[in-house]
Amino acid sequence: DVKVTQSSRYLVKRTGEKVFLECVQDMDHENMFWYRQDPGLGLRLIYFSYDVKMKEKGDIPEGYSVSREKKERFSLILESASTNQTSMYLCASRGGQAISGANVLTFGAGSRLTVL
């Protein structure tokens, strides 16, 4: 089974801090995604990557950046955390080419970030 591991389940940070959320997958998937989940808003795509060192903006990239130096690892970075970034962050991976819309996304357990 594909496993997607998010390094931190719960984080509490202060406004202005730099925050790293790490995600690792173990099935050699080409595509990786970061979503945030908020009550009443569902899941919204922040960034995704279809190959090492490649990244594309999703629907809500403002305030975030990403890094994909290795195929198995996709990091989400909050350069200067703000209270409106308090949320659940979900990482996912998917095999196949970038246009493989048929393939299933496999999700990690999520990282709940609180920014004070």
Next chain:
Amino acid sequence: AQKVTQAQTEISVVEKEDVTLDCVYETRDTTYYLFWYKQPPSGELVFLIRRNSFDEQNEISGRYSWNFQKSTSSFNFTITASQVVDSAVYFCALSESSGYSTLTFGKGTMLLVSP
């Protein structure tokens, strides 16, 4: 742009009742894929089913069934004889075949099944 609407924010049923979760989608593509995911209280999204736009056959898996109707752009999910373990948030999602084929989710329906 693709869009998924789950109009039901929360549904409460008593165990053994049948329940249907609605999903309506919008897309300009002729080839697309529809998904349902379950998010139990533990938080991890679990894949339930995928349908492509050319396959309108309904599907049944145990107590779960899905009704895909292109004419109404709907992909509804029915749980028969609900159980407490079915309590979760359910997400419907759409992926087109063009561009990067990212997955667009509906806002989710929280299902509460009480004993």
